Amino acid sequence: MQNGKIIAIANQKGGVGKTTTALNLAYVLSEQGKKVLLVDVDPQSNLTMCFGVDRPEELDTTIYHLMMAVIEERELPDKNKYIISNGNIDLIPCSIELSAVEVNLVNAMSREITLRTILQNLRKDYDYIIIDCMPSLGMLTINALAACDSVLITATPQYLSAKGLELLLRTIIKVKKRINPNIEIDGILITMFTDRTILSREILNLINEAYGKQIRIFENKIPSSIKVGESNLKSKSIIEYQPNNKVAIAYNEFTKEYIKNE
Numbered sequence: 001m002q003n004g005k006i007i008a009i010a011n012q013k014g015g016v017g018k019t020t021t022a023l024n025l026a027y028v029l030s031e032q033g034k035k036v037l038l039v040d041v042d043p044q045s046n047l048t049m050c051f052g053v054d055r056p057e058e059l060d061t062t063i064y065h066l067m068m069a070v071i072e073e074r075e076l077p078d079k080n081k082y083i084i085s086n087g088n089i090d091l092i093p094c095s096i097e098l099s100a101v102e103v104n105l106v107n108a109m110s111r112e113i114t115l116r117t118i119l120q121n122l123r124k125d126y127d128y129i130i131i132d133c134m135p136s137l138g139m140l141t142i143n144a145l146a147a148c149d150s151v152l153i154t155a156t157p158q159y160l161s162a163k164g165l166e167l168l169l170r171t172i173i174k175v176k177k178r179i180n181p182n183i184e185i186d187g188i189l190i191t192m193f194t195d196r197t198i199l200s201r202e203i204l205n206l207i208n209e210a211y212g213k214q215i216r217i218f219e220n221k222i223p224s225s226i227k228v229g230e231s232n233l234k235s236k237s238i239i240e241y242q243p244n245n246k247v248a249i250a251y252n253e254f255t256k257e258y259i260k261n262e
């Protein structure tokens with residue numbers, strides 16, 4: 001197998017569909033026979049819980065332990081000690097302990113490339129590695145940006161109107177200059193889009209004006225549905241939970257669009 005593509009799903013704004021997109025993109029890709037690894041790099045551990053782990057704090061080995069091993073220059077444990085599998089999808093889980101890693105990163109030699117060191121070893125085993133970032137631009141997100149080939153930005157229409165993307169874009173450019181020259185921005189996926197409201201459409205026009213020329217905005221947008229929350233609670237992708245739901249259909253279509261130009 002060739003080296004897989006590493007994708008970071010990022011936005012320092014909370015609640016804009018990063019985790020939901022990570023889970024559903026992974027699911028659609030796995031349905032197409034791709035081998036996918038999800039990496040939870042958010043101490044909130046939402047992705048880990050969506051994967052069916054009810055008590056992440058009881059896990060023996062999480063991304064925290066792997067990052068600490070790299071920082072302290074210890075050998076990494078065996079894959080079977082930390083990877084959790086569900087069908088074709090694997091997960092490196094996370095727990096609240098990860099919040100302690102940022103402090104340890106500050107003085108570490110490898111502070112920006114700790115995650116990259118871990119993922120480079122796993123890359124050969126997967127078609128896609130998808131990193132779910134936390135809502136901040138701190139060291140954990142910098143590590144994700146340093147480790148990835150490309151960034152997928154998720155954003156709600158409301159957030160885009162606040163021009164909050166600029167800081168994220170500036171951070172990505174900084175990482176590109178200093179640490180990861182090959183990083184690309186895949187584009188912006190609009191989530192929780194309510195087409196019927198004039199507001200959403202106006203905002204979409206604004207985004208196209210502000211960013212459209214330099215950054216791709218995916219044609220397919222993810223609508224809102226209360227079923228998404230339900231599916232998360234059931235530890236299922238929306239596609240498994242309710243395949244005919246508009247959000248399930250949208251994630252299927254978005255994934256086609258996403259991988260078309262690869």
Ligand SMILES: Nc1ncnc2c1ncn2[C@@H]1O[C@H](COP(=O)(O)OP(=O)(O)OP(=O)(O)O)[C@@H](O)[C@H]1O
Binds near residue numbers: 020191229
């Ligand atoms: N398309 C959607 N329609 C309705 N609700 C959604 C949709 N996508 C996500 N949600 C809900 O919105 C909330 C935030 O989504 P999600 O956790 O994916 O965002 P996030 O960006 O990962 O958040 P955080 O920054 O806190 O990690 C969740 O409760 C989720 O169930």
Ligand SMILES: [Mg+2]
Binds near residue numbers: 018019042046133
């Ligand atoms: Mg999240």
